[in-house]
Structure formats: structure tokens, C-alpha cells
Amino acid sequence: MDYDILDSSLAEKGHLRIEWAASRMPVLAAIRERFETELPLAGVRIGACMHVTTETANLMTTLIAGGAEVALCASNPLSTQDDVAAALVDIGIPTYAVRGEDAETFYAHINAVLDTQPHLVFDDGADMTMVLHKERVEQEVVGGMEETTTGVIRLKAMEADDVLRYPIVAVNDSDTKHLFDNRHGTGQSSLDGILRASNILFAGKRVVVAGFGDCGWGLATRAQGLGADVIVTEIDPIRGVAAAMEGHRVMSGAEAA
Amino acid sequence: MDYDILDSSLAEKGHLRIEWAASRMPVLAAIRERFETELPLAGVRIGACMHVTTETANLMTTLIAGGAEVALCASNPLSTQDDVAAALVDIGIPTYAVRGEDAETFYAHINAVLDTQPHLVFDDGADMTMVLHKERVEQEVVGGMEETTTGVIRLKAMEADDVLRYPIVAVNDSDTKHLFDNRHGTGQSSLDGILRASNILFAGKRVVVAGFGDCGWGLATRAQGLGADVIVTEIDPIRGVAAAMEGHRVMSGAEAA
Amino acid sequence: MDYDILDSSLAEKGHLRIEWAASRMPVLAAIRERFETELPLAGVRIGACMHVTTETANLMTTLIAGGAEVALCASNPLSTQDDVAAALVDIGIPTYAVRGEDAETFYAHINAVLDTQPHLVFDDGADMTMVLHKERVEQEVVGGMEETTTGVIRLKAMEADDVLRYPIVAVNDSDTKHLFDNRHGTGQSSLDGILRASNILFAGKRVVVAGFGDCGWGLATRAQGLGADVIVTEIDPIRGVAAAMEGHRVMSGAEAA
């Protein structure tokens, strides 16, 4: 099996962390159980370009439980967890991801996954999709999915120009993405990242949130919940009023700065 | 029986409202039950100068259940509920309270209650206590209690001057007063009063709270909970920081205005 | 001028309250100013079946400022403010609304408004629209608008059956309705109604909210903001998870009861 990871000896630690994440993913566990008896993906090859993390690892094993063959590369070189990559190779998934890899390696990894001739493409940022539309334009693909808002915006523009080669599901448009992933996931994890980097106490701090979309809404709510004084900047008047009605101050970026 | 109220025919409505309030006062109900068997106040005369409301009415009947004789006048002419006053007279409590009564009547009512020669004085604002210290200085009283912060401040000054004639319990200093009555009771009912008077939507409004004592804390928390942008003014730096750490903006009264 | 109200002498009080409400409606004031110079509704007759309240009164005078002729009846006999109705008649608007009017009067009032031959129909609950589709099927109408979710559901069903006689704007579908009116308006005013009727303290109370649509979301948020322990009942799993992620307990109606 072909693969490119940092260090195979990290597999054990990766397995433990994947297992821990699995214990917090009950819905995926229920799907896996159904997949094991129904095998809806039997014979389907999937190429994925996603964050190589414990959560993605559990998605990969669930797809395999449903009968699929998968290959995985990283959608963001900075989020790759090298121990998880090692564990995925250990269970037989061709994985191409090294934390901090440069742009050349990044594209080499995308091409390595596409070399497995996937029927379906799972994308998170539309990079793999772009390779299929700009370089590997002859390669046959049945369908794809895209996770991010930015990715979907690119794809909608391509659809409008009638250059989309195969149907792509905009995962990003689902209610669960907006209500849970964007709002709560990004809300908490943004704060978590600032906390880990700075060790500051949020209570009493002034926090400026640029934009009151779902991510900004979640972040503002969580910062408020930690005792911060939240200022929101917005250019959309409806969203601005929404922020004000949640108790935040709303001003232009210039005023906030 | 002597009394002075607006209209005896309001008694029926008063009884209904007192009964409703009783259903929301389980702790007082438990005390009443104990009082009925233990009669700890048998033979004790109590003179009360308190808000003549449904809650006070239930306190009065509980004291009677404990064996006491009570007489009641209003501590605030604007809070008197005339139907409750009528109901209290109907169950045999000498009550002196007419909503909106003038200062002369107010003091006449205090004197009428003191004419019943109470052993104990229940006061809410220290007005009855002042009459006992300035005019009726010969009248014997066993002890008293005072409910308000302002009343307790007056009494502490008198104690420091050694002019307090009998021991007085500072109800105001109890944990239940601070944690529940001041914070939650005043917090909600201040907003409730503004709501009833103005019909405004709190979400998105700027609310200035003067002072971050227990009452101000409660009010600020509730206004925040209704979606307002809360500014707190404080002269005590510790309290000011406390407000900031709850997520409020803190400034001087001049800045806030 | 024809009209039917309770008491013309209430007009003065109504004017004061309409003026107060106007001071809290800056967006409408801005529209009114533009209408006064642009007169976009010159020559347009409007028949409205709406809550006869201070807010609607300001909408009516704004429409007149834009050049329209308006006639108004009540969409809900229990929300009519008789002093506002009197003030509207006083400024020359044919108004048909008496608080607590019976069903017969209610429909007589709708017909009185329709007798003014409106080009446009403003509806809040689809009652006037129904009269135009069941009884006055020959009357010409250029277009309508509908404010409520229930009204829009009825109208969508009619559209699907191809029986809608003229185009109707679903005001209810606008972002401002969902984000502000439903969530914040209904959220606060539901609590306000319970407060006025019961005088209970919300802090520490258990509150059950049936359904986590925009109205339920707002109500749950506000009850939580007043210190209540909130339980949400939901049949839609996505909405149920949304409620859980806001910190509410989610259960079936049977469990909550």
C-alpha cells in the first residue's frame, strides 16, 4: 500500500485518540452499525481531501464499514495530526498527510489520492475539486461533496458558468452544519484556540467579532458566556440588528479598532 | 375593631389574591404549619409597618397562626393594595392603609398601630422606629426588626450614638435577603415595572444600571438576559471590576449620560 | 365617515399612546419622511385587518403620509385597544374595532372595510382574505399581504390548489419577522404576559417551552435569561438538538408533563 506520513510509530497513540473521539460520536456509531449490515457503499471508491484528525478518521472507518474503499489526503497542512495519520495507515487506509507539508507536497498528495480513481470525492475547501477541473479534466468522477462556505461559493460560480463536471453536494448548506458545526463548533473552538495561545481570562475583556454569520454568532455568544464585553462589526444591516438584539454592541470595523 | 381602609367591599378580591400568593410561598406555609402546633408567639403583640401587599398579608396570618396579635399600617403609601387591606380587616386584623394616603394620614396610621402597645415592631424603612425614638419615647417595646438597607444604616448610626432604645434585628443583613430578595426579586421586578410602564422591547436597548450592589447586580443580569447592552456605573472599584467581569461596560455616571 | 368603535372620548388617551409608540419606531419614522415627499401610494386604497394597537396606528398614518386611503378593522377582538381605535377615527380613518366584539360583529367589520373597495389588503391571520375568497369572490383586489405563519400556510395550500385570486406577499417569510418579531418580540411579550397575570418570580422556576421554532427559541432564551430552568419539547430532531446546544433540556411532551 502506498502512503506518505511522518512516522508509523505514532500509530498507537493515534488509535487511542481515535477511539476516544469515537466515544463522543454516537450518531456516527449508529450509522456505522447500519452500514455494517447494509453495506451501501460496497464497491465504491472514495477519495477524501479533509482535515486529517480523529473525527475524520472515524468517518473513514465508517465509510469502510459501509463497504467503501477510501484514500485520504490533508485539506489543510496545519491541522494534520501525525499520530492519526499513522493510525490510519496502520488500519490499511492509503493516507497522504504530514503536518506542515509545503504546497508542492500538498498537491502531490491530492494527486496520489486521485490516482486511486475514486468514484466519489469528499472535499473541504474545493482544492481536490479544482485539480479535477483544471489538471485532471479527463478523469471520470461520479460525484462529490464540499464542506465549506468558501468552497461552495467557488462551486456555485462554476455551476453558473456551466463548467462543473459532475454533481456536488453542498454539505455546507445543511441545517446541521449551520446550527451546530458553525455556531457551536467554531464558536467554542475559536475561543479555545485563543485561550491555549494566550492564557488570558475572558471575563471583563473586550472582544471584537468581525461578522455575525453563524460562526460569528456562535463566537459572540460564547465570549459573552465567558464574561466578555462583545462588540460585533457587520456590513449587513439585518445581521447587525440581530447582533444588537443579542445584547452586543454593533459598530463598523473602523469604530471598533 | 378600629381600622382605616379604602373600601370593605374589596375584601373578596383581596382574599383571592392573598390565596394565590400563598400558593407561591411554600416556606411560609411550612412555618405556619409548625406555628399552629407550637404557638411560639402566644400572647405576643406585634405592630407592623410594611408594604400592605399579598405577601405581607400571608406573613400576618402566619404570625397569628403562631399565637400573635398583629396590627398593620403601610410603610409606603404607593404600594398599598386596597383590596388586600380590606381582606385583612375582614379576617380581623386592625389595618390602617389607604393607597396614596398623605403624610399626615401616614403618621396617624403609624400611631394607630403603636396605640395597640406592641411588644415587637416590624419595620420596613424605619419610620415606625423613628416615631418610637422621637415622639413616643416613653412607650415600652421589647424588640424590633428592620428590613431595608437604608433603615439599617439609620439604625447603625443610632446604635453608634448609643440612642437605640431596644434591640433590632437587621433582617436586611441575612443571606436570603441579599441573595434572593435583592438580587432576584428587585432584579426582575424593576424590569417588570419598566415593561409595564413603557412596553419597550429590551433586546438591543442600552440599559444603564447605577450601582452594582445586590439590587444592581440582579437588575444588570436580568437586563442582559433580555438582550440589552448593559452599562454599569460604580464608585467602588471592587464592585466596578465585578461588573466588568460579568460582561458589562463600566463607566462613570457622567460618561454614561 | 362611517366607523364602529367603543367610545370617541377615549381619543385623547389614544393619541398620547400612539405618540409614545411612534417615538420607539425610528425606522417607520424614516419611511414616513420619505413617503411624505415621494407619495408612492397616491390614489391607492388599502383595507387592513390587523391588531388595532398603537403600532398599527403608526403604520396607518405612515401609509396615509404616502398618499394612501386606509380603512381598518381588528384581526383579533381581544387585542383591540379602544382608545387607539378612537384616536384613529379622530384623525379620519374609518376604523371598525371594539375590544371583545363577537364573531358576528367581527365579520361585519371586515365587510365594512371591504366595502371601501381597497386595492390592497393587509391581513394578519388571513380572515379578510378568506372573506374575499369565499363570499366576495367577485370583488376586485390588486394584491395582498399576510403576516402570520398560520395565514401563510393556508395561503400556500390555496396557491397549490390554484385558487388564490391575486398575489399575496408573505411578510411572515422575511428575515426581520423571524429574527426580530418572532424571536425577540414574542419571546419577551410571552414572558411579560405571564408576569402580569401571575406575579411569579422566574428565577428558579421550571419553564416548559413547547416547540423550538423562532418563537419558542426566543421564549426559551428569555426565560433562561430570567433564571429559569428551561425544558424544551420538540418533535423535529434537528430543532431538538439545537435546543440542547443552547443549554436546555429536551424531552417529549409526555416526559415534561
Next chain:
Amino acid sequence: MDYDILDSSLAEKGHLRIEWAASRMPVLAAIRERFETELPLAGVRIGACMHVTTETANLMTTLIAGGAEVALCASNPLSTQDDVAAALVDIGIPTYAVRGEDAETFYAHINAVLDTQPHLVFDDGADMTMVLHKERVEQEVVGGMEETTTGVIRLKAMEADDVLRYPIVAVNDSDTKHLFDNRHGTGQSSLDGILRASNILFAGKRVVVAGFGDCGWGLATRAQGLGADVIVTEIDPIRGVAAAMEGHRVMSGAEAA
């Protein structure tokens, strides 16, 4: 100069982190400025047994700015930041702290600090104070201070038994400790610790907080602010009601388990 740390070469990293922390400690900076001109601690030797962290490092340099000589050991072997210890040695403070040190080393370090013959003892958990009361009972000390609730409880018991050898300031009893350190500091950092260890999303999770003192209050508030469903266990009825009025469910530990 005598000292015991892990690795002197970590000093540079320690300096950077101490400097960062200093930028978030404006009150201490103001004190330091005053100390530099007033030198209130000139000639005073201080022995400190505290968490060897960036914050303590800034306290130490501030004391030195005030004219003091200080020596420092760790109050908790697990909180020691080895790079900070190295930086402290680098600026000339006798520091005795190695992350994870065993009990024997822990007490050797306390004795090393006491060998500097401090006039004042700064303690965080009363371990240094205990050594001075059980083993080094002849050593002269002018006074001490104690930071923790548990430490103060031990000291109050000793005071009641009349065995306290010198006056000790209970820092723990100050308003700033209760209102800010316990409530906000511990509230946020407890959650932060759980986040870093588990990577779970708090929104929608059930969180049980044992005890509603200042720390528990802060933790419950922050967990609620992150979208958790909070249960509080309490044995003190007043505190239990306080928790209920903040919107938490209150139950016994057995029920919560």
C-alpha cells in the same frame, strides 16, 4: 547563589512568557512603579512557597522592586513551569522548583527557602507554615500570609488552639479573591483544563458541579455560558437555592450520579 531547577537553558523561554503575563497584569505594574520610588520593603527578606508560574514570577520581581530579597519554592510540584523557574534564577532569585518533584524534594525545597531566614512567609496551602510550626519551631518569623481556603481553615483551627506563632494575613478572605480569583479564575480555568484534556464540545453536555461556593458558582456560570445543561449538588440549603435561582438544577450527589 543556591537554587534547584530543572534546566537553566530554559530561561529565555521563561523570560518571554513572564513578559507576556506582565502585559496582562496592569495593577501589579502600577504597584511596581510605586514600589520603585517608595521602596517599602527595603531590607525585608521574603520566603515564598507558591505556584512557580509566570504570574508568581511577576509578583517576585515586584517585591524586589519594592526593596525585598526573595526566595521561592513550589507550593505544588505539578504546577511548576520549569522555564519560569530558570528565568527566575537567571534574574538572581534563589528558586527551588522542579516540575513533578517528589515529596522529599518538595520539603527539602521548603527548608532551603527557610534557610534564607525570611522575615515574611508567603504561603499557598500552608505547607511552609506547617514546617515552621512543627519542625523549625525556634525560627523567628515576623508574619505570614496564606492564599487558600483550605490553608486558612487549618490556620484558624491553630489560632483557636492558640498555637499560631506569628500573625498571618488570610489573603483568601479578601473580596478580590472571592469575586475574581475564585469565581472567574477558577471558573474559566476548570473548563479550560477539561477542554484541553478532552476536546469535547460543551454545548448540549450535562455538567455536574459539586458545591456552589465561589468556585462552583463561577464554573457553573461558565459552563452554562458555553451551552451546557448544568446540575449543581449542594448540602447548604441557602447555596442550593442560590444555584436554582441562577437557573441550574439542584440535586443531591446521589441523584446527580
